[in-house]
Each structure stands twice: as structure tokens, then as C-alpha cells.
Amino acid sequence: MAAYSPGVRLGNWEEEAALEEERLRDFMRKRERGELLIQKINKLEENLLKKVKLSVSKDGFVHFGDTVMLLNPDNKSSVEKYPGVCGSLTLAINLGEISVYSAKSLQAPCGVSAVESVGPVGRNTFCILSVGGGAVDEPIRFGQNFGLGTTGGFSDQMLYLASDHKSFVRFAKKSYLQQVFLTDELSYLTCWQATFLDPQLRLEYEGFPVPANSKMIITHCHTNRSLAIPRNFWTRSYFGKEYEVVCHTYLDSHKAEEDKNYWVIVTGNPSDEDSTMIDRPNPHPGGIRKNEFCEET
Template sequence: MAGRRPRVLIGNWREEAQLEEQERLRDFMLKRERGELLVQKINSLQENLLQKTELSVSKDGFVHFGDAVLLLNPAPAAPVERDPGACGSLALALPLDDSYLYSAAPLRPPGGVSAVQGVDPVRRNTFHILSVAGGAVEEPIRFGQKFGLGTRGGFSDQMLYLASDHKSFLRFAKKSHLQQVFLTEEMSYLTCWQAAFWDPQLRLEHEGLPVPANSKIIITHCHTNRSLAVPRNFWTRSYFGKEYEVVCHTYLDSHKAEEDKNYWEIVTGNPGNRDGSMLDRPDPQPGGIRKELCEEA
């Protein structure tokens, strides 16, 4: 019958199927040799970015130059609109975008930062307090003093520095379009930060005093005079969970005081647990207001 396709395969179809199977096998072997298989990339991430680290223990309760710490945006006092999952504390970290898993390129240091819900100390969220003005190692940093924030993140011995710059038509945060925060390989005036006391009414009294560890503070970018923040309304989903956008923007309430988005804690190590942090120690006020609000959300 004209136009009717035959039900029987005709020609060298068997040889073609075998050639296609051999081609897929060669492609698989080649990707395995290059380390481009999905399981290999996941193992590489776990061995590099997700490997546990040991934080510095503060003997006097202050933050010092050279300390290895977590930068934690504490849980807000009120639930986050449209995203109850963002009610908990978020740690500053190197982003884990899906492009790492599905790209043929080798694993390389990312250009940006994000905030993640995992607060266990690993390579991706461990930062070092660095001196930019000749401060000695183990000397406490003080309110109003410039310092740098660096991380290796599991990429050999290469140090990456937290930086920011004024927003422009070509340079801004992808989601919020605010002033972006990024990582760079060179220290400059763009990598200088300073800490301020969280209460603006007591800020002058604390100027020049040592910065306490595990306490609420404001971290401000020296060049642009905007504070490090996590809006919590802008995020992307990756293979490892949500990655919240980190920006430089000062959020002020009706009393001209910074909001929860600008609060940070420099978390040090737990002296009773080498792989833990001070977050693992008992809460002096269990079941507080923040926990109840998170549960209600």
C-alpha cells in the first residue's frame, strides 16, 4: 500500500546500533578519565568545599586577626514573608551552583558568595580574619578598624577575598539589583571591611574597643559605606539546597537603626568539640521568641 512504512527493519541497522553503543561507551570512558562524570563531581565537591574544618577558639571572648570563623546572619526576630524556611540562621559561604555539576569545565573558584542554611563549619563557609593595616596575628580587631575576610574554600592554597564595589549598569546583584558582593584574588581598597556595634545609640561608646565573638554586630564595607546584608527574599535552588543572595545594602527602620538583614555574628570554635562551633553549646535561653516564631511560620 502506497505510503505505508514497513514493519521490518531493513539494512545494516544492527551494525549502526552497535556503533552507537560503542560510541557511548567511548564517551563514558573519556569522561571518567577527565573526572567529568556526575558522581565524580559530587565526590570532588564533598572532598573540597564540604570537608569539615576546625574554627579558632577564642580564649578571651574577642575576635583576632588570623582567626578562622563563621560569618553568621542570625535568625530574624520575625518570620520571613513568602519563605518560612529562611527563618533560621544563615552562614556566608561559597555558592554551589548546578553549573559545577553539569559543566565540562574543571572545578574552579566561584566569583560570588551566598548565604546557606548549613552552619556546620566546612571549607565553603569558613573565613579568615585578615589584617590590611599591619595588625599582628592574634591581636584583637577593634570596632572601626579595617580588616579583610578571606577564604580558601577547598581550592588548593589560593586565598579569595570578600569584596564589593559601587553598583553600576553592568555590575549589580542578579536578583535584587543591589550592590553586589563578590570574591577576588587580590587585596585592595575593595576588600576592606570594618565592624560597628549593632546599637547606633551606643556605637560611639564602643568605637576602638575589641570586637566580641559570637555577638551581634554590623559589618560595613569601607569604600562604599554600605553594610553587608542578606535580604532573604532572593534565592536560587541548587543541588545542595537554597542559596540566598548576599548584598551590600544598609536596611534602616523607622528609628534609623539597622534591621535584622544587616546583623552578623563572628562565630568561633567550640573548645569542647574540635569540629564544632560555639553554636553547638547550650542555648542560655532555650525556646526563645525566635524559635517560637520559626515554628509558627
């Protein structure tokens, strides 16, 4: 009987060795081209978290072409109803909706969510777009259609904030309300309007320039529902806990929108290019400080 030593090769050893060499060559080719999954994810994360400089408003208004953040401000009622949710939230790309296997760029349709970070980065900054012939640097006005585009930190692509009527197959996953998403096509689904905060003064302010860094309502033109953050629905994404964004008009007993529908279009700080207007010191020391409700709780 023949004796076998550890050096004896058994089975299809030659085929297995050739297959292993081919796998190694394929790995090296993908690494050189940046096609490895970990390289794609790192590149996507690098772009989404890249710092972005916001536009500075010289006249105090929002203009077509401005790079801004959309912020749902901190408010006392939200803290009282949802003690775990404290602080301002900004609209952002939801990475959980992106297929990491094709993560060299953003894939449409793409989800949106609200994040607690209020620093301007690729995933939570938007460009104000003209959809009705308005010129760049021209102020947008209450009641005028505009678009909201995001690049996610990528310079060669843009996705547009959109919404559509709720259906049996299209709705927000947690609240089952009207869904908000990002698409790569400009259409009537991507048109929005700024509405003056006080319902009793809306007719008087129709056509006036929209002030930056002030509370307002942002309404979807096609469905006539307002952009909102309920704050009681949240999910886990690649970056952690994030809150659901919907199109739904929350009205109080006086038929006025609740703070879930309040938005601030945030611009850059002219005295510090790395900060925003919400980071400036409060000029009224006796007033409410930013995150004061958080400090009290």
C-alpha cells in the same frame, strides 16, 4: 544479485572502529588523571562540604587569622515578614556561579549566598585577614579594616569577599542592589569593618576589640554599605535553595540598622571541637532558645 548477511561490514566500518577505540583510550586517560567531569564535580563537592574546625576564642574576641563563620541570626521580624524563611543563615560560596567544566578548583569571580545549614564546612567558613599590618592572633577592633578569605576546602587557594558600587552591568541578580562576590585579588574592594550594633554607642566603642559570637554590623569600607541578607530573594543552586546576599544598609524609623544587617562572627566551642558556640546550651533558660521562632510557627 549478491546476498548480504549480518556479518557483512558496510560503509566506513574501519574508520568508525578506530574512532571508537580512540574515544575509549581518551576516556581511560582522563579517568586515570581525574579529569572526567563527574570526577571534577565530586572533588569540588567533597571539598566544599568538608568539615572545618573553627578557631576557639580564649579571650572572647575575634582575632586576625581566626577561622570563623558569618551568621545572620534567626529573628522574629523576618519570620513574620517571610514565613518560609526560618532559622539562622550563614554566608557561603555559591556553587551556581562556578563553571563545572573547570571544577578542579574555585574560579574567580565567584558568587556568594546564604544557606540554612549552620555547620562549619568548606563553603561557609572564612579566615579573618589583616589588610593594615595587624599581626596574627591580635584582636580586630571596631572601625579597623580587615579581609575575609575563604578556601572552600581547598588548601592551596583563597578567594576574598568583595563588593563594588552598583552599575548598569554589575548588580545583584534578584534585588538589583549592590553585589557581593568573591575575588582572587586583595584590594580596597575586599576591605570590611565591624561596627557596634547600637548607633548611639558607636563612638564610645570605636577602637575596642570585637567580641566573638555577638551581633554586629559588617560594613564595606569602599562603599560604606552594610552586608545584608534581605531574605525575600532566593535562587536554586547545586545544593538547593539559597538566599541572596547584598551590600545595602536597611534603616528603621530610628535610623538604626534592621536585623537584615545583623551578623555574628561564630567561633568554635572549646568543650566540643566538632560544634560551634551557637550550639552550646542556653545559659538563661527563660530566654529565647535557638530556633524558638521556628518552633512557634
